[in-house]
Amino acid sequence: MPFSSLSEIKSRLDAGETTAVEIAQLYLDRIAAHNDVLNAFVHIDADHVLAQAKASDKYRSEHDARPLEGLPIAVKDIFCTQDGPTRCCSKILADFHAPYDAQVITHLKEAGAVLVGKTNMDEFAMGSSNETSAFGPCRNPWDTDTIPGGSSGGSAAAVAAALTPAALGTDTGGSIRQPASLTGITGLKPTYGRVSRRGIIAFASSLDQAGPMTRTVKDTAMITSVISGHDSGDATSVDNAPAVDWLGACDATDMKGLKVGRPKEYFVDGMDAEVRASIEAALEKCKELGAEIVDISLPHTKYAVAAYYVIAPSEASANLSRYDSVRYGHRCENPKDLLDMYSRSRDEGFGSEVKRRILTGAFALSSGYYDAYYLKAQQVRTLIQQDFIKAFEAVDIIATPTSPVTAFKLGEKTDDPLTMYLSDIYTIAVNLAGLPGLSQPCGFANDMPVGLQWIAPAWREDTILSAASAYEAATDWTTKVPAQFGGEA
Amino acid sequence: MDIDVNKVAMLARIRLTDDEAAELGPQLSGILGYIEALSEVNTEGVAATAHPHDAAMPLRANVVTNGNRRDELQAPAPKTESGLYVVPKVIE
Numbered sequence: 001m002p003f004s005s006l007s008e009i010k011s012r013l014d015a016g017e018t019t020a021v022e023i024a025q026l027y028l029d030r031i032a033a034h035n036d037v038l039n040a041f042v043h044i045d046a047d048h049v050l051a052q053a054k055a056s057d058k059y060r061s062e063h064d065a066r067p068l069e070g071l072p073i074a075v076k077d078i079f080c081t082q083d084g085p086t087r088c089c090s091k092i093l094a095d096f097h098a099p100y101d102a103q104v105i106t107h108l109k110e111a112g113a114v115l116v117g118k119t120n121m122d123e124f125a126m127g128s129s130n131e132t133s134a135f136g137p138c139r140n141p142w143d144t145d146t147i148p149g150g151s152s153g154g155s156a157a158a159v160a161a162a163l164t165p166a167a168l169g170t171d172t173g174g175s176i177r178q179p180a181s182l183t184g185i186t187g188l189k190p191t192y193g194r195v196s197r198r199g200i201i202a203f204a205s206s207l208d209q210a211g212p213m214t215r216t217v218k219d220t221a222m223i224t225s226v227i228s229g230h231d232s233g234d235a236t237s238v239d240n241a242p243a244v245d246w247l248g249a250c251d252a253t254d255m256k257g258l259k260v261g262r263p264k265e266y267f268v269d270g271m272d273a274e275v276r277a278s279i280e281a282a283l284e285k286c287k288e289l290g291a292e293i294v295d296i297s298l299p300h301t302k303y304a305v306a307a308y309y310v311i312a313p314s315e316a317s318a319n320l321s322r323y324d325s326v327r328y329g330h331r332c333e334n335p336k337d338l339l340d341m342y343s344r345s346r347d348e349g350f351g352s353e354v355k356r357r358i359l360t361g362a363f364a365l366s367s368g369y370y371d372a373y374y375l376k377a378q379q380v381r382t383l384i385q386q387d388f389i390k391a392f393e394a395v396d397i398i399a400t401p402t403s404p405v406t407a408f409k410l411g412e413k414t415d416d417p418l419t420m421y422l423s424d425i426y427t428i429a430v431n432l433a434g435l436p437g438l439s440q441p442c443g444f445a446n447d448m449p450v451g452l453q454w455i456a457p458a459w460r461e462d463t464i465l466s467a468a469s470a471y472e473a474a475t476d477w478t479t480k481v482p483a484q485f486g487g488e489a
Numbered sequence: 490m491d492i493d494v495n496k497v498a499m500l501a502r503i504r505l506t507d508d509e510a511a512e513l514g515p516q517l518s519g520i521l522g523y524i525e526a527l528s529e530v531n532t533e534g535v536a537a538t539a540h541p542h543d544a545a546m547p548l549r550a551n552v553v554t555n556g557n558r559r560d561e562l563q564a565p566a567p568k569t570e571s572g573l574y575v576v577p578k579v580i581e
Contacts, residue, residue: 099561192541206541238544306524317501324502326574328565335577343504355503356513360520362501363492376527378537383530385538417516418523434541458542 002030002162003481006071006219009165013060013070020060020070024053024114027072031117031163034485037144040158042077042135043084043118052114059112066112067226073108074116074167076155078125079210080199081105081115088201089133090123092323092330092349102199103234104168104210104227111226116164120154123351124320125175125203127151128423131414132353139410140183141482142448146407149179155213156183161485166214166223170200172207173308174402174427177439180213181402181451184441184480186468187213188220191458192434193238195224196231204315205236207308207431216478217440217468221246224461242459252466253473256290260467261395265301266426271404274445279401282442282452282471286399289470294395298387303380304429309421310364310377311432316354317361323349356417385433392457397467400426402439402451426453436461440468441477449480492517 004012012018028046035041049072056070080086080098087093101109108115120138122130130138130153140148141161148157152169156179159167169176171189180187188211195210202208212223225246231237262283267276283293325331325345332348335341350358364373391398404425413420430437435455442452452471456463472478494514498505505513559572568575 096565099558099564193544206538232547232549235546236540236544238542239547300530303527303530306526309520310524310527321502325567326576327563329567331567337577338579339502340504341577342502343499346502347504347506347509350503352509352513355505355509356516356520358501358503359494359497359513359517363497363517363521366497366500372528373524375537376530376532377524378539379532379535380527380530381538382535383532385541416519418519421520421523432538432541 002026003215003486004165005216006165006214006222007216009071014065020053020056020114021050023070024049024072027116027164034161034163037139038141038157038161038163039136039138040120040154040161040163041074041117042087042089042120042154045084045117048083049114049116056112056114066110068108068222069112071113071166072116072164073113073223074119074155074158074164075105076121076152076167076169077118078121078170078201079105079168080201083115084118086118086201088124089121089135090349090351090354091134092346094330096328098199100199103196103231105199107227119158119167122151122153122353124201124316124354125151125170125172126316126353126357128174128178128420129413130154131410132351134351137410140407141485142184143407144484146409146448149182149407151175152213153179156180156185156187159183159185159213159215161482166212166219168210169213170208170210171431172203173312173431174424176211176213177402177427177437177451177453178424180439182407182449184449184477185213185215186217186220186438186440186478187211188224188438188461189430189436190224190228190461191241191436193236194228194241196234196237198231198233202319204312205319206315207312217465217472218247218250220438221250221465244462246465249462249465250469252470254290255286255467255470258291258397258467259395260286260291260293261296261391261398262293263296263298263301263391263398263400265298266400271401272406272445275401275405275450278443278445278450279452283399285471285474289474296391296395296398298391298429300380300383300387301429304384304432305421305425307377307380307384307432308428309360310373311381313357313361314364314374315361317358317365320354320358353417381432384429388433388435397463398455400453400455402426402453406445406448406450430455434458436464438464438468440472441480442475443477492521
C-alpha cells in the first residue's frame with residue numbers, strides 16, 4: 001500500500017475502500033519511522049495534515065470529489081505556504097513565515113490535495129546532491145551512504161521511500177530530473193512558462209520551473225494538469241499556452257511511428273559504462289515498441305554547463321539581493337551601520353555554495369565583464385535553443401541519460417564545486433532552451449537506479465507522457481522499491 | 490583569471506572573513522576558467538536570449554490589486570515601528 005501510485009490511491013478513495021484520514025495517517029506513520037534516517041522532511045505538522053485529510057473526507061461526503069481529493073502531496077521547502085515555515089533550507093530564512101501561498105499551492109489546495117509538509121533541498125536550490133541544505137544532507141533510500149541528488153533531494157527521497165506518494169520539486173538546471181533519476185522515481189519539468197512561478201522562492205528566473213515527482217508517469221500528469229495554467233501574477237507565465245490532454249496522453253502503450261532522437265553528444269566519455277548499458281537497453285525497448293531511433297547532433301551541448309554557470313549565478317545574484325535583512329530574513333546582532341547590517345547579515349545567513357554563486361554572478365555582471373560573460377552566455381544559449389529546434393525538424397522527441405552517473409557517496413564531490421556542477425551535464429540544456437523534460441526509471445547500474453530522460457519541443461509534454469507511459473507499461477522498473485524501506489503492509 | 494574577491498564581495502554586500510576570501514578566490518578562478526570555454530564559440534550576429542520562448546512582456550491594467558495587507562506583509566520583518574521598517578541610522 002505505501003508504494004501505491006497516486007492514481008491507485010485515488011481509485012481506492014473513489015471506491016470508498018479507504019479515507020483520506022487513513023491514507024494521511026499511513027504516511028505520517030512512515031515519516032515518523034523513517035525520517036530520522038533519511039532527513040527527507042524538514043517540516044511536518046501531523047495535526048495540520050490530519051485536519052486537511054478530515055476536511056477532504058467531509059468535502060467528499062458532500063460534493064463530487066475534486067481532481068486530487070484526499071491525496072497526500074509533499075512540497076519542497078522553496079514553495080511559499082501560509083501554513084508552517086518556508087525556509088528554502090537556508091539560515092537566512094530561519095524564522096520566515098510566508099504571508100501568502102504560492103500559486104501552485106493554491107491550485108493543489110483547490111484540487112483537494114492534502115499537503116504533507118516541507119521537504120529538504122539544497123540551500124536556495126543551489127546544489128546537485130542536497131548537501132548544501134542548512135538542515136543537513138538528505139539520504140538516498142537505495143543506499144543511505146549516498147546522496148539523493150539535488151536540489152529537490154528531499155522530495156525525491158520522500159517519494160522513493162514512500163513517505164509520501166508524490167511531491168513537488170523545482171528544476172532550474174535539472175533539480176527535478178536528476179534526483180528523480182538517482183532515486184528511481186519519475187519527475188517532470190514542464191515547459192518554461194507552463195507553471196506559475198509566483199510564490200516560489202526565486203533562484204534563476206529565466207530557468208526556474210516547478211513540477212511533480214511521483215511513482216508513475218500518469219501521476220506526473222495528474223499533478224501537472226492541476227498546477228499548470230496562466231497566472232497574471234507571474235509576468236513570465238505564458239498566456240494561451242497550447243493545451244495538453246494530460247491524462248489521455250498517458251494511455252499510450254506503444255511507440256509506433258515515433259521518431260526518437262539519440263544525440264551523439266550525450267553518449268560520450270565520462271558516462272558510467274553500466275549507465276550507458278541501461279540507456280542503450282531502454283532505446284532497444286523503444287524500438288521493440290515501434291519507435292524509430294534516429295542519430296542526431298546537438299553541437300553546442302558541450303557549452304551548456306558553462307553558459308548555465310554564467311546565467312544562473314547572474315540571475316541568482318540579482319534575485320538574492322532581496323535578502324537585505326530589512327523586509328524579512330536574518331539580521332545580525334547590533335549592526336553599526338547600514339552597510340555592516342547588509343554585509344554581516346548576508347555573511348551569517350548564506351551558506352558557502354550560495355555565496356559562491358552570488359559572487360560568480362556579481363562578477364559576471366560587474367562593470368567591464370558583462371559583455372564577455374553574461375551577454376556571451378545568453379548568445380550561446382540562443383545557439384543551444386537553435387540546436388534543439390533544428391533537431392526537432394527530424395524527430396518527435398529526444399532520449400538521453402538523465403545523469404552520467406548513479407548516486408554518489410555523501411561528501412564525494414563537495415570539495416570541488418566544478419565536479420559537482422558537471423553532474424547536471426545532461427539536464428541543463430533543457431532549462432536553457434525552456435523545453436519540457438522527464439526522467440523515468442530505466443534500470444540499475446552498480447545496484448543504484450538509472451534514469452532515462454525524454455525531451456520534447458516546447459508545449460509538447462503530451463509527446464513525452466505518451467512515450468514514457470508506453471515504456472513504463474512495457475517494463476517493470478516503477479515497481480522496484482528500496483528494500484530497506486519496503487516490505488511493510 | 491585572478492579576481493579581486495573582496496571587491497566582488499563588496500559589490501554583493503557580503504562580508505567575507507579572511508579564511509573565506511582565501512578559499513573562495515581560487516574556487517571562483519577555477520569556475521571562471523571553465524566558463525572561458527564560451528569564448529571558443531562564434532556568436533557573431535547571434536541574438537542574446539531574453540526569454541526562452543521569445544514572449545513579450547505582458548501589460549496589465551494600472552489598477553491596485555494587492556489590497557491593503559501592510560501588517561501581514563510586515564510581520565516577517567526583523568524590526569518595524571508604526572508601519573515603517575527600522576534600520577540603523579543612515580545620516581549622521
